[in-house]
Amino acid sequence: MIIIILCVILPSRKAESVGITMSPIDEQAIKDRLTKTCPCRVVTRAAIKEAIANGADTLEKVRAATGAMAGSCRGQRCRSSIEGLLEQASWEKDLEI
Template sequence: MTDSNKFVSDEEKKKMVLDKMTKVCICKAIPRSKIKEAIKSGATTVEEVNKIVGSGSGGCKGRRCGPKIEELINMYKNGEF
Protein backbone atom coordinates (compact mmCIF):
# COMPACT_ATOMS: atom_id res chain seq x y z
CA MET A 1 0.00 0.00 0.00
CA THR A 2 1.38 3.40 -0.95
CA ASP A 3 1.22 6.45 1.27
CA SER A 4 -1.33 8.05 -1.07
CA ASN A 5 -3.69 5.09 -0.53
CA LYS A 6 -3.03 4.77 3.20
CA PHE A 7 -6.18 6.58 4.30
CA VAL A 8 -8.46 5.67 1.40
CA SER A 9 -11.73 4.02 2.36
CA ASP A 10 -12.59 0.55 1.15
CA GLU A 11 -15.32 2.07 -1.02
CA GLU A 12 -12.82 4.43 -2.65
CA LYS A 13 -10.44 1.53 -3.24
CA LYS A 14 -13.23 -0.37 -5.00
CA LYS A 15 -13.94 2.64 -7.21
CA MET A 16 -10.25 2.94 -8.08
CA VAL A 17 -10.04 -0.72 -9.08
CA LEU A 18 -13.24 -0.49 -11.14
CA ASP A 19 -11.94 2.65 -12.88
CA LYS A 20 -8.79 0.78 -13.88
CA MET A 21 -10.74 -2.25 -15.11
CA THR A 22 -13.62 -0.51 -16.89
CA LYS A 23 -12.80 0.32 -20.50
CA VAL A 24 -14.35 3.53 -21.81
CA CYS A 25 -12.70 3.26 -25.21
CA ILE A 26 -13.17 -0.36 -26.20
CA CYS A 27 -11.29 -0.04 -29.50
CA LYS A 28 -8.10 1.20 -27.83
CA ALA A 29 -8.70 -0.48 -24.43
CA ILE A 30 -8.47 2.83 -22.56
CA PRO A 31 -9.70 2.56 -18.96
CA ARG A 32 -11.98 5.01 -17.20
CA SER A 33 -9.09 5.90 -14.87
CA LYS A 34 -7.08 7.36 -17.79
CA ILE A 35 -10.07 9.35 -19.02
CA LYS A 36 -10.66 10.73 -15.52
CA GLU A 37 -6.98 11.67 -15.19
CA ALA A 38 -7.16 13.65 -18.42
CA ILE A 39 -10.30 15.45 -17.25
CA LYS A 40 -8.79 16.23 -13.85
CA SER A 41 -5.70 17.56 -15.65
CA GLY A 42 -7.79 20.15 -17.46
CA ALA A 43 -9.36 18.53 -20.53
CA THR A 44 -12.83 20.05 -20.91
CA THR A 45 -14.00 18.56 -24.20
CA VAL A 46 -14.14 15.11 -25.75
CA GLU A 47 -11.64 16.26 -28.36
CA GLU A 48 -9.14 17.34 -25.68
CA VAL A 49 -9.50 14.02 -23.87
CA ASN A 50 -9.02 12.19 -27.17
CA LYS A 51 -5.78 14.08 -27.87
CA ILE A 52 -4.40 13.31 -24.41
CA VAL A 53 -5.26 9.61 -24.11
CA GLY A 54 -5.77 8.49 -27.71
CA SER A 55 -9.44 7.64 -27.43
CA GLY A 56 -11.68 8.23 -30.43
CA SER A 57 -9.07 7.00 -32.89
CA GLY A 58 -10.06 3.35 -33.04
CA GLY A 59 -12.35 1.49 -35.38
CA CYS A 60 -15.54 3.25 -34.28
CA LYS A 61 -13.94 6.73 -34.46
CA GLY A 62 -15.39 7.68 -31.08
CA ARG A 63 -19.00 6.68 -31.67
CA ARG A 64 -18.91 4.36 -28.63
CA CYS A 65 -16.63 6.23 -26.26
CA GLY A 66 -17.53 9.84 -27.16
CA PRO A 67 -20.83 9.87 -25.24
CA LYS A 68 -19.21 8.12 -22.26
CA ILE A 69 -16.39 10.68 -22.19
CA GLU A 70 -18.92 13.52 -22.41
CA GLU A 71 -20.78 12.00 -19.46
CA LEU A 72 -17.56 11.83 -17.41
CA ILE A 73 -16.77 15.46 -18.25
CA ASN A 74 -20.23 16.48 -17.03
CA MET A 75 -19.85 14.39 -13.89
CA TYR A 76 -16.56 16.16 -13.14
CA LYS A 77 -18.15 19.58 -13.71
CA ASN A 78 -20.88 18.60 -11.23
CA GLY A 79 -18.33 17.51 -8.63
CA GLU A 80 -19.24 13.84 -8.88
CA PHE A 81 -15.59 12.70 -8.93
Protein backbone atom coordinates (compact mmCIF):
# COMPACT_ATOMS: atom_id res chain seq x y z
CA MET A 1 0.00 0.00 0.00
CA ILE A 2 2.79 2.43 0.83
CA ILE A 3 4.50 1.74 -2.48
CA ILE A 4 1.36 2.66 -4.40
CA ILE A 5 1.02 5.91 -2.48
CA LEU A 6 4.64 6.79 -3.20
CA CYS A 7 4.07 6.17 -6.91
CA VAL A 8 1.16 8.59 -6.92
CA ILE A 9 2.83 11.28 -4.84
CA LEU A 10 6.37 11.20 -6.12
CA PRO A 11 7.32 12.18 -9.65
CA SER A 12 8.94 9.32 -11.54
CA ARG A 13 12.53 10.47 -10.98
CA LYS A 14 12.03 10.74 -7.23
CA ALA A 15 10.18 7.42 -7.17
CA GLU A 16 13.09 5.80 -9.00
CA SER A 17 15.52 7.22 -6.44
CA VAL A 18 13.77 5.22 -3.71
CA GLY A 19 13.73 2.06 -5.81
CA ILE A 20 10.32 2.36 -7.42
CA THR A 21 10.08 2.24 -11.19
CA MET A 22 7.00 3.03 -13.21
CA SER A 23 6.45 2.68 -16.91
CA PRO A 24 5.05 5.64 -18.86
CA ILE A 25 1.83 3.65 -19.20
CA ASP A 26 1.54 3.34 -15.40
CA GLU A 27 2.18 7.05 -14.99
CA GLN A 28 -0.47 7.90 -17.59
CA ALA A 29 -3.01 5.58 -15.92
CA ILE A 30 -2.45 7.32 -12.58
CA LYS A 31 -2.78 10.76 -14.17
CA ASP A 32 -5.98 9.65 -15.91
CA ARG A 33 -7.50 8.48 -12.61
CA LEU A 34 -6.57 11.74 -10.89
CA THR A 35 -7.53 14.19 -13.66
CA LYS A 36 -11.11 15.41 -13.48
CA THR A 37 -12.11 16.05 -17.09
CA CYS A 38 -15.62 17.10 -16.06
CA PRO A 39 -15.22 19.04 -12.81
CA CYS A 40 -18.96 19.68 -12.38
CA ARG A 41 -19.79 15.97 -12.24
CA VAL A 42 -16.31 14.84 -11.06
CA VAL A 43 -15.80 12.53 -14.03
CA THR A 44 -12.21 11.42 -14.48
CA ARG A 45 -10.29 11.20 -17.73
CA ALA A 46 -9.99 7.45 -17.02
CA ALA A 47 -13.79 7.11 -16.94
CA ILE A 48 -14.12 9.02 -20.22
CA LYS A 49 -11.43 6.87 -21.88
CA GLU A 50 -13.12 3.71 -20.62
CA ALA A 51 -16.47 4.82 -22.04
CA ILE A 52 -14.82 5.58 -25.39
CA ALA A 53 -13.09 2.18 -25.36
CA ASN A 54 -16.49 0.59 -24.71
CA GLY A 55 -18.03 2.19 -27.78
CA ALA A 56 -19.01 5.73 -26.82
CA ASP A 57 -17.89 7.43 -30.02
CA THR A 58 -19.91 10.66 -29.77
CA LEU A 59 -20.34 13.37 -27.16
CA GLU A 60 -23.89 12.20 -26.50
CA LYS A 61 -22.77 8.60 -25.90
CA VAL A 62 -20.00 9.77 -23.55
CA ARG A 63 -22.56 11.87 -21.66
CA ALA A 64 -24.91 8.89 -21.35
CA ALA A 65 -22.14 6.54 -20.21
CA THR A 66 -20.38 8.85 -17.74
CA GLY A 67 -22.63 11.77 -16.82
CA ALA A 68 -20.00 14.19 -18.13
CA MET A 69 -21.35 17.42 -19.67
CA ALA A 70 -24.53 17.09 -17.62
CA GLY A 71 -23.42 19.32 -14.74
CA SER A 72 -24.18 22.94 -14.04
CA CYS A 73 -22.09 24.25 -16.97
CA ARG A 74 -23.65 21.80 -19.47
CA GLY A 75 -20.27 20.94 -20.95
CA GLN A 76 -18.82 24.42 -21.35
CA ARG A 77 -15.82 23.47 -19.19
CA CYS A 78 -15.18 19.91 -20.43
CA ARG A 79 -16.57 19.59 -23.95
CA SER A 80 -13.30 20.48 -25.71
CA SER A 81 -11.32 18.01 -23.59
CA ILE A 82 -13.79 15.23 -24.32
CA GLU A 83 -13.78 16.08 -28.03
CA GLY A 84 -9.99 15.82 -27.89
CA LEU A 85 -10.17 12.37 -26.27
CA LEU A 86 -12.68 11.23 -28.91
CA GLU A 87 -10.44 12.55 -31.68
CA GLN A 88 -7.38 10.87 -30.14
CA ALA A 89 -9.22 7.55 -29.87
CA SER A 90 -10.39 7.82 -33.47
CA TRP A 91 -6.87 8.63 -34.62
CA GLU A 92 -5.40 5.70 -32.66
CA LYS A 93 -8.06 3.38 -34.11
CA ASP A 94 -7.17 4.53 -37.63
CA LEU A 95 -3.51 3.74 -36.96
CA GLU A 96 -4.38 0.18 -35.94
CA ILE A 97 -6.07 -0.53 -39.26
